[in-house]
Amino acid sequence: MATLAPLRPEAHNALRGEQKIALALLPWHRRLSLQQGLRWITNGLVAGLLLACLLLLVSRFIAFPTVLFWAIVVIAVTLLCAAGFAIYTRPTLAESARRVDALLGLRDRLGTAWEYRYDGSSLPALQRRDALEKLAAFAPVQSVSLRPGRARLLAMGLVALAFVLLLALPNPVNTAFQQQQAFQNSLSRQIAQLNHIRQLIDSQASTSQQVRDQLDKILQQAMSQLQQAKDANQAQLILAQAGQQLNQLRDPQAGVKANANANAASTLQSSSNANVKAAGKALATGDNKGLSNALQKLASQVGSMSADQRAQLAQQISQAANAASGNPQLASALQQLAKSVADGNANDIADSIKAVENASASASAEQSTTNAINQAAQALQNTANAIASSSNSGPNATANQIPNSLVPGQGRSPSNSPSSSQGDQGTGGQGDKGSRTGKSEQVFVPGQVNSGNSTITSNGDSGTVQQGTSVSYAQVLAQYMQMAHDAIDNSNIPPDLKNLISGYFDSLNRQK
Amino acid sequence: MARKNKEAQVENVEQVVAQNGSDPALATIEAGAVTPGEADIASFIDVAERLERELRSIVIGQEQVIRELLLALLAGGHVLLEGVPGLGKTLLVRTLADALSLKFARIQFTPDLMPADIVGTTMVSEQAEASAGGSRRIFTFQPGPIFANIVLADEVNRATPKTQSALLEGMQEHTVSVGDITHHLPRPFFVLATQNPLEMEGTYPLPEAQLDRFLLKILVRFPGAKDLMRIIDTTVGTQTLQASPVASGEQLLRMSETARAVPVATHVKEYAVRLLLATHPDQEDAPEQVRKYARYGASPRGLQALILTAKIRALLEGRFNVSLEDLQAVAYPALRHRIILNFDGLADGITPEDLIEAVIEETDENG
Numbered sequence: 006m007a008t009l010a011p012l013r014p015e016a017h018n019a020l021r022g023e024q025k026i027a028l029a030l031l032p033w034h035r036r037l038s039l040q041q042g043l044r045w046i047t048n049g050l051v052a053g054l055l056l057a058c059l060l061l062l063v064s065r066f067i068a069f070p071t072v073l074f075w076a077i078v079v080i081a082v083t084l085l086c087a088a089g090f091a092i093y094t095r096p097t098l099a100e101s102a103r104r105v106d107a108l109l110g111l112r113d114r115l116g117t118a119w120e121y122r123y124d125g126s127s128l129p130a131l132q133r134r135d136a137l138e139k140l141a142a143f144a145p146v147q148s149v150s151l152r153p154g155r156a157r158l159l160a161m162g163l164v165a166l167a168f169v170l171l172l173a174l175p176n177p178v179n180t181a182f183q184q185q186q187a188f189q190n191s192l193s194r195q196i197a198q199l200n201h202i203r204q205l206i207d208s209q210a211s212t213s214q215q216v217r218d219q220l221d222k223i224l225q226q227a228m229s230q231l232q233q234a235k236d237a238n239q240a241q242l243i244l245a246q247a248g249q250q251l252n253q254l255r256d257p258q259a260g261v262k263a264n265a266n267a268n269a270a271s272t273l274q275s276s277s278n279a280n281v282k283a284a285g286k287a288l289a290t291g292d293n294k295g296l297s298n299a300l301q302k303l304a305s306q307v308g309s310m311s312a313d314q315r316a317q318l319a320q321q322i323s324q325a326a327n328a329a330s331g332n333p334q335l336a337s338a339l340q341q342l343a344k345s346v347a348d349g350n351a352n353d354i355a356d357s358i359k360a361v362e363n364a365s366a367s368a369s370a371e372q373s374t375t376n377a378i379n380q381a382a383q384a385l386q387n388t389a390n391a392i393a394s395s396s397n398s399g400p401n402a403t404a405n406q407i408p409n410s411l412v413p414g415q416g417r418s419p420s421n422s423p424s425s426s427q428g429d430q431g432t433g434g435q436g437d438k439g440s441r442t443g444k445s446e447q448v449f450v451p452g453q454v455n456s457g458n459s460t461i462t463s464n465g466d467s468g469t470v471q472q473g474t475s476v477s478y479a480q481v482l483a484q485y486m487q488m489a490h491d492a493i494d495n496s497n498i499p500p501d502l503k504n505l506i507s508g509y510f511d512s513l514n515r516q517k
Numbered sequence: 518m519a520r521k522n523k524e525a526q527v528e529n530v531e532q533v534v535a536q537n538g539s540d541p542a543l544a545t546i547e548a549g550a551v552t553p554g555e556a557d558i559a560s561f562i563d564v565a566e567r568l569e570r571e572l573r574s575i576v577i578g579q580e581q582v583i584r585e586l587l588l589a590l591l592a593g594g595h596v597l598l599e600g601v602p603g604l605g606k607t608l609l610v611r612t613l614a615d616a617l618s619l620k621f622a623r624i625q626f627t628p629d630l631m632p633a634d635i636v637g638t639t640m641v642s643e644q645a646e647a648s649a650g651g652s653r654r655i656f657t658f659q660p661g662p663i664f665a666n667i668v669l670a671d672e673v674n675r676a677t678p679k680t681q682s683a684l685l686e687g688m689q690e691h692t693v694s695v696g697d698i699t700h701h702l703p704r705p706f707f708v709l710a711t712q713n714p715l716e717m718e719g720t721y722p723l724p725e726a727q728l729d730r731f732l733l734k735i736l737v738r739f740p741g742a743k744d745l746m747r748i749i750d751t752t753v754g755t756q757t758l759q760a761s762p763v764a765s766g767e768q769l770l771r772m773s774e775t776a777r778a779v780p781v782a783t784h785v786k787e788y789a790v791r792l793l794l795a796t797h798p799d800q801e802d803a804p805e806q807v808r809k810y811a812r813y814g815a816s817p818r819g820l821q822a823l824i825l826t827a828k829i830r831a832l833l834e835g836r837f838n839v840s841l842e843d844l845q846a847v848a849y850p851a852l853r854h855r856i857i858l859n860f861d862g863l864a865d866g867i868t869p870e871d872l873i874e875a876v877i878e879e880t881d882e883n884g
Contacts, residue, residue, distance in 0.1 A: 127554020
């Protein structure tokens with residue numbers, strides 16, 4: 006290419022050309038770099054919000070409890086990447102020159118001037134001056150706008166709105182997942198509690214090994230099934246089944262016998278004879294050793310009594326025997342003791358005392374069994390209550406509420422249950438007369454009334470439904486069916502009536 | 518890394534500016550004083566404007582043709598003019614010759630035209646002998662019409678290829694060979710050949726290799742109604758129009774040299790290359806239309822034509838650098854005769870202008 010002679014030494018000219026063009030270009034370069042950076046960050050924000058919206062959308066179909074955390078992470082990461090990319094791809098001065106040419110319609114003046122900035126010959130110098138003159142008519146602040154374009158603003162607005170909506174609107178999947186997690190946590194705690202009770206029962210030497218093994222098996226099975234339970238209803242059903250199994254271990258006459266023991270003890274304690282009184286006290290507290298001592302002393306005392314005194318003593322003992330009619334073994338032993346005391350035969354008295362001691366020991370063992378069963382049943386009830394409480398705290402509380410009493414015959418708490426010293430409950434009811442701790446409860450089958458004196462409470466403690474709560478029909482029906490069948494099996498009602506009752510519940514089962 | 522180096526250079530520049538301050542000598546430039554280089558440019562622009570104005574005053578309604586003709590003239594290239602008869606092609610060339618005070622020759626090509634009719638021939642002539650007092654016969658070369666500064670080769674496609682080659686040799690070599698003697702053609706030397714697009718029967722179309730020697734192919738279009746009215750006013754009245762001399766041949770040569778000094782940025786050159794490559798159907802960046810209708814694309818001569826004429830256009834537009842817009846404007850005359858259509862293109866009525874338009878539209882300006 007032919008060139009004209011330079012005006013002055015090239016190095017001198019080149020330096021000045023570069024100076025002028027660089028100084029003129031720098032403000033534009035900074036402004037364009039800032040514009041590009043803001044655009045990248047805006048794009049990053051839009052992309053981040055889009056990805057976050059996608060995550061939130063996925064969480065509405067698949068349980069994703071930590072979705073909010075990851076959404077924020079995604080936004081932050083995309084913003085960082087966008088910022089990094091903006092820095093990495095920021096324009097060079099040459100690129101800025103070309104962009105300014107395109108922006109201002111300078112027709113490649115600046116780009117050419119920048120490329121030929123070192124050329125000191127006349128035409129490039131002239132070209133540089135022309136480019137600078139044209140550039141001087143514009144200002145970077147007015148010509149390079151930092152405001153995002155309308156399309157970009159609209160995109161930002163839309164994704165931001167979508168993000169806010171997805172955040173604000175309730176997520177049923179996550180809620181259900183959280184409820185399930187809470188349920189599982191509660192269940193784990195209750196299983197641990199059950200295990201603790203199981204171990205306590207297993208360590209009770211006063212309970213027979215056979216009973217302890219049976220209780221252990223029932224509780225272990227319940228715990229194992231509870232670990233597989235998916236929801237509160239299933240857990241309640243498992244607990245109800247375990248409760249039914251516990252009920253089958255109960256002696257239906259245990260309550261009657263306990264009452265008989267208590268009555269006999271009370272009668273003995275009202276005697277004027279100190280030894281008889283002591284025996285009555287020992288019988289009431291289950292102190293077999295004390296009972297034995299008291300009876301031995303009585304036997305010694307009888308030897309020095311007159312016939313009238315022996316007769317009087319025998320009468321008192323006989324009254325106690327009558328009071329213990331609910332416990333045939335004890336009543337028989339006391340009657341035997343009364344007769345032998347009346348006869349004054351020392352051998353007979355010794356035999357009778359042994360019989361009374363055996364009866365008392367048997368009663369103690371039965372009481373221990375009953376206590377252990379009650380303890381296990383109470384543990385199951387507590388578990389059921391705890392599960393119901395944790396379910397009730399969720400949005401679907403009404404669907405997860407459970408009946409107050411899982412185990413037929415168990416009240417909410419002993420202090421709130423009506424106590425009764427009545428006999429059998431009559432048709433259809435189980436005769437759980439409470440524990441030795443002094444409280445007894447009546448259990449009603451809905452629709453049936455006790456044949457004896459009955460107490461119907463109006464505070465919602467009757468039956469298996471708590472006032473103000475609702476239980477699923479299938480659950481209630483299953484429980485009542487079980488209760489009815491157990492009552493039928495353990496009572497002396499006629500077979501025809503048994504069939505009638507069974508048929509009634511079968512028809513209800515078919516209708517559900 | 519390169520980017521950081523460039524940024525570092527800028528920072529250094531800023532430091533130097535801060536240390537050295539402004540140069541009083543540079544203020545001379547800033548005050549607008551004319552330097553020799555600038556004077557040449559100013560002279561270029563002035564002469565070109567006057568020349569264009571002069572031509573437009575004589576030849577009505579062909580502003581685009583005049584501009585493209587000037588581009589070729591100032592680039593030192595030859596032109597192929599294509600247009601129907603009566604559009605002022607001969608008038609234009611003659612006016613150009615008058616305005617530049619150059620020798621003009623017109624050659625009407627016919628089928629019986631011989632090469633010697635173009636380049637000249639050796640003739641026997643008598644030369645007086647001073648010593649012998651008699652004369653002797655010698656062979657002298659009689660130059661043909663090609664020995665002019667501006668040669669109008671009218672209807673060049675009507676002559677035989679042999680005759681065409683005589684002209685084309687001169688165009689390419691700027692010499693003619695007659696016998697064993699090579700004669701140089703005058704400088705400046707321009708050939709403006711014409712073709713009639715209507716009467717193609719019985720003609721000898723220029724082969725593609727020969728067409729490539731023309732810098733530009735200019736289409737002379739039929740003037741509009743307004744221009745036709747002006748033609749009436751200026752040509753059928755009593756006045757006669759004569760172009761005034763605007764510049765000389767030497768000035769023209771200097772202007773060509775000056776124009777070659779116009780700087781072209783790298784990205785502009787790259788764009789020109791992309792434009793050229795896009796005319797080739799085997800290039801992957803070629804537009805769909807080119808791949809479908811073109812047989813061959815433009816040669817590197819086309820690239821030279823693009824850059825040269827773009828430089829001149831930039832100066833005529835008042836700029837001192839070539840822009841992408843210049844390339845797009847000169848692409849049509851520079852490339853239309855270098856793109857060869859295939860049978861599908863000819864059958865579908867596609868023109869090279871259609872392909873050039875597609876090339877310009879689909880070639881990325883930013884690379």
